[in-house]
Amino acid sequence: MANVTSTATMDKPAMNPYEAHEWKHPTVVAGVTWKNPVGTASGTFQYAAVRWFYDVSQLGTVCTKGVSPVPWEGNPGVRTAEGPGSNINAVGLQNPGVDHYLVDDLPKLKAAGATVISNVAGHCDDDYAQVVEKLADSPADMLEINVSCPNVSHGGMSVGADPDALYRLISRLRELTDKPMIVKLTPNVTDITLPARAAVEAGADALSLINTVVGMRIDVRTGRPIIDHVTGGVSGPAVLPIGLARVWQVRTALPEVPIIGIGGIDSGEKALEYLYAGANAVEVGAAALFDPIAPLRVARELDDLLDDRPELAAKLAAGRTWR
Numbered sequence: 001m002a003n004v005t006s007t008a009t010m011d012k013p014a015m016n017p018y019e020a021h022e023w024k025h026p027t028v029v030a031g032v033t034w035k036n037p038v039g040t041a042s043g044t045f046q047y048a049a050v051r052w053f054y055d056v057s058q059l060g061t062v063c064t065k066g067v068s069p070v071p072w073e074g075n076p077g078v079r080t081a082e083g084p085g086s087n088i089n090a091v092g093l094q095n096p097g098v099d100h101y102l103v104d105d106l107p108k109l110k111a112a113g114a115t116v117i118s119n120v121a122g123h124c125d126d127d128y129a130q131v132v133e134k135l136a137d138s139p140a141d142m143l144e145i146n147v148s149c150p151n152v153s154h155g156g157m158s159v160g161a162d163p164d165a166l167y168r169l170i171s172r173l174r175e176l177t178d179k180p181m182i183v184k185l186t187p188n189v190t191d192i193t194l195p196a197r198a199a200v201e202a203g204a205d206a207l208s209l210i211n212t213v214v215g216m217r218i219d220v221r222t223g224r225p226i227i228d229h230v231t232g233g234v235s236g237p238a239v240l241p242i243g244l245a246r247v248w249q250v251r252t253a254l255p256e257v258p259i260i261g262i263g264g265i266d267s268g269e270k271a272l273e274y275l276y277a278g279a280n281a282v283e284v285g286a287a288a289l290f291d292p293i294a295p296l297r298v299a300r301e302l303d304d305l306l307d308d309r310p311e312l313a314a315k316l317a318a319g320r321t322w323r
């Protein structure tokens with residue numbers, strides 16, 4: 001089969017993501033201007049490591065790892081496995097807690113000039129509320145409420161898959177903050193438009209989708225699951241078609257809501273697919289696990305691809321979408 005190469009690399013000389021670049025095509029998500037439509041996806045970006053590779057202020061946004069009211073250790077044992085075209089993780093939202101985040105990652109990212117989305121994790125409604133309250137007066141630019149993690153026993157996906165529970169939670173959080181609030185949805189439901197609508201009716205300013213897809217691998221030498229948590233969340237190139245379908249479905253059901261498309265993006269062309277599916281912006285996740293500079297490279301490739309698509313670029317810059 002012919003090798004499918006990005007047109008950005010076929011038609012133009014190899015792009016150097018390290019050289020200075022003047023962004024040509026911004027986007028607007030829930031009133032917040034991103035200098036380009038590409039951010040990092042939560043859990044796949046670490047400032048302490050990434051700052052050695054590139055200037056984080058060059059990204060559309062930086063979405064940080066989910067933070068909980070107190071430090072969480074995450075799941076024990078083996079937490080990751082390889083899949084075909086994918087990565088499976090059951091990290092279990094390990095993080096040092098919101099108090100640490102407020103004096104460490106967040107001020108450092110803001111000092112570096114980044115536009116920051118703070119991702120919020122919880123095991124119950126009170127957890128989410130405590131974190132949102134603490135972030136309400138912080139310099140975070142946007143909040144992303146993670147109601148879609150498949151790797152925790154309480155909270156996470158169980159809230160995001162139940163439209164009534166999700167409506168209750170988001171209504172409560174809406175009272176606690178004026179910051180633009182994104183609700184991150186799980187693809188592990190029969191009809192994603194139901195939680196999407198519940199989140200918006202409860203006061204969400206935007207939706208992001210998708211979080212990881214439930215999956216597993218078996219070690220045939222032992223006959224046992226590779227990951228100690230048994231199942232994990234699948235991410236990476238294999239989930240691209242799933243993410244695109246979910247964005248298309250939500251955009252069809254909710255023509256006005258800002259959407260951030262996530263899942264399997266590792267090139268400007270794949271980001272472009274999400275924009276044509278109806279997203280206002282995208283986040284790059286697993287690609288950065290093996291290529292730390294991937295989010296910035298995707299942003300540069302997309303900036304050039306949008307040169308040839310002025311109608312789409314104009315819509316994004318005005319806070320609108322292709323469809």
Ligand SMILES: Cc1cc2nc3c(=O)[nH]c(=O)nc-3n(C[C@H](O)[C@H](O)[C@H](O)COP(=O)(O)O)c2cc1C
Pocket residue numbers: 041042043044065066087089091093119146149184210211212234235236237239262263264265283284285286287
């Ligand atoms: C190791 C790892 C950790 C993650 N941690 C979080 C998290 O803390 N909060 C969250 O909302 N999503 C988390 N995600 C999900 C990603 O942000 C993203 O939604 C998902 O991986 C799909 O995008 P991708 O295919 O580009 O990776 C994590 C994903 C991975 C691979």
